């Protein structure tokens with residue numbers, strides 16, 4: 001450890017200021033104090049990007065147990081020292097974001113906010129949409145101190161907590177937390193609650209399509225039109241109720257809900273409806289993102305240059321978070337905030353993962369093995385129509401329905417006993433979620449084993 | 458990578474079954490499929506604890522990007538492979554839990570559930586209390602399929618979503634997520650919403666004490682009695698309203714709210730009130746836990762053998778989560794669930810951190826340096842009464858108030874420019890949150906510098 005503080009510049013020094021400017025292009029930096037050099041930091045002494053060495057009595061909002069870089073912990077500082085990213089990011093953080101997350105940013109998005117899991121990613125994306133809708137989207141409604149105060153006193157009911165809503169779809173899955181419970185027991189900082197509405201939100205029907213999509217184009221188009229009409233009705237109805245829809249959230253493929261697909265046309269029209277009514281459009285790629293559909297993001301299949309205002313991710317991306325357009329940058333620090341705000345050690349892995357994906361052309365591989373898998377599923381459902389139906393998929397993100405839930409569960413178990421691990425979703429679907437190194441021959445390996453199971457059944 | 462599946466036993470095999478039994482003593486295992494040997498797993502092949510090698514088309518609910526143990530990722534598999542702990546835990550997981558988290562379990566608690574952050578820890582603890590109150594605490598109210606269905610159709614309003622509440626305190630802080638938003642947009646699985654109430658919860662006043670506590674014993678006891686009376690009134694009122702209080706949540710020291718202390722007597726009486734009214738008692742140690750008060754948990758200072766039913770943690774513990782009594786074990790898998798359920802790589806660090814704490818007697822050190830710090834703060838506030846007041850603390854978890862918020866912010870900045878990093882909390886408090894390797898001489902180092910700042914002010 002060092003033996004005393006040692007200061008070279010005022011804090012933040014020129015290097016921290018420059019890094020703050022750089023990071024400010026990527027995300028809100030309202031809460032950043034200065035940047036740190038964790039490699040040089042030791043024990044009680046935090047060294048900043050300008051070489052200032054400070055005795056640290058704050059320790060990442062009290063989250064460092066035994067000082068920085070404790071010798072008997074590992075040498076890789078990214079793993080040992082988990083910073084409070086919102087206030088004291090490591091100095092290579094902008095660079096790491098650029099080489100990892102931003103290198104795969106969706107079309108039209110230049111900013112990204114890291115988070116720790118899919119749930120907090122979506123929740124904070126909702127907050128960002130509310131803030132945008134209320135403060136940034138509408139210049140006449142800046143939160144005055146009266147509003148701020150009212151949040152604390154009337155708890156989610158006064159003018160500081162606008163009646164806003166998010167439109168979602170039946171069968172959608174956007175996180176398991178119930179946090180408003182947490183929020184309801186949190187009374188210490190007015191800023192955490194401002195612009196967060198109470199709950200009375202519209203839910204639209206998601207199209208129930210027939211598969212394969214190419215064979216039922218007309219029927220499916222009718223079903224999609226019905227759902228889109230309902231979406232517009234709900235937006236109007238909620239506006240009349242005084243709870244306007246600030247954002248629409250949708251998955252490119254409803255995953256937990258049973259692998260429900262919709263046409264590219266459906267999503268493009270939905271995006272246009274959002275634009276027309278002044279709602280933010282939030283695409284939840286927590287499960288579909290990261291290459292599994294054969295494109296890095298499932299929404300790339302839609303072929304539009306302006307797919308969304310917010311795209312959230314987690315899972316395969318190793319870190320949670322969301323990309324967002326410039327307009328959705330919150331106006332103040334601490335409005336989108338928690339202790340860790342993600343985990344930079346995950347970015348190290350993500351960079352390497354992205355390198356491998358590029359070097360080994362894994363997206364092409366996924367497209368190829370996904371085709372083999374889906375083709376095989378088509379053949380099996382033709383061969384065993386009493387057991388299987390509705391094979392569907394994009395890349396290796398495939399699913400097929402069993403006759404009923406009992407058959408589905410049995411097929412999964414029997415296939416597992418022969419050495420292939422499958423998952424269920426929806427009421428009677430089997431879902432396929434291999435990783436990106438799943439090759440054509442793995443698909444055939446599975447199809448052979450599955451064929452045996454079906455033949456014996 | 459391997460070239461084919463290879464099966465030795467049915468799945469789960471005997472070893473997985475035995476491990477499931479072991480883990481079942483620690484937490485709910487209703488969702489666990491089998492245990493994995495991640496060291497032996499490669500690419501598309503997952504090897505289980507019984508040596509069965511399976512082609513993996515599920516990949517931790519789709520969260521593994523480029524297969525298991527990709528060679529160019531690091532060799533430490535705990536860091537490279539983040540499992541979906543709720544369904545496919547690594548085989549050393551029970552052992553790791555026992556040697557890390559359970560080795561410091563609070564009195565009376567033998568179970569622990571890991572989570573990724575403080576917010577999801579508290580949220581899931583709330584869920585556990587609701588489930589306990591509704592299903593386990595009351596044998597007459599098992600969730601039938603009608604109830605299950607009603608959750609989905611009436612969305613948080615029918616009998617499946619009981620009107621329950623959690624009592625919390627003004628100034629309390631238990632998480633920043635707003636998740637009910639997430640929940641409100643989640644319609645795919647009925648089990649996620651069952652027993653989760655809508656929001657109308659009682660908030661009690663937290664005692665506003667005078668410091669030092671020893672000098673104002675009588676005045677403080679009166680104030681505490683007033684608050685406890687209010688707590689009982691609220692419990693009765695909410696029961697009459699038909700929204701009984703399932704649990705009470707409290708921090709041993711209100712941290713974000715401004716470092717508000719209460720006497721041991723207050724907490725013991727509060728715990729008794731909870732017991733008397735059949736409410737679960739949830740102590741939130743997210744900020745106070747991990748040794749910073751001189752005991753591993755702040756509630757140990759109360760000196761009672763039955764401090765709580767649930768204790769949540771995060772921050773210094775490196776992983777989030779909560780300890781709980783046997784009775785609060787949920788009745789079904791997937792009721793408390795998300796993809797990752799924490800991160801076992803954090804347990805590796807935690808074990809090492811606990812070793813260091815024991816080996817180097819860090820709790821005694823904290824007590825010693827905390828005394829020096831608080832004594833120094835008392836002296837400074839006597840010397841600069843126009844600037845400082847209300848010094849208070851337990852271990853190194855100390856705080857002092859400045860004259861006003863502007864002075865507070867200025868003092869923090871000026872002290873930082875001289876090389877000491879401090880944090881603010883509440884309206885005009887400075888809080889001290891050093892890590893556990895903060896020694897007496899670090900306290901003196903800070904006090905000297907702070908003295909200079911105050912003298913110049």
Ligand code: FES
Pocket residue numbers: 116117118119120121177573574575576577578634
């Ligand atoms: S809510 Fe996302 S990590 Fe806790």
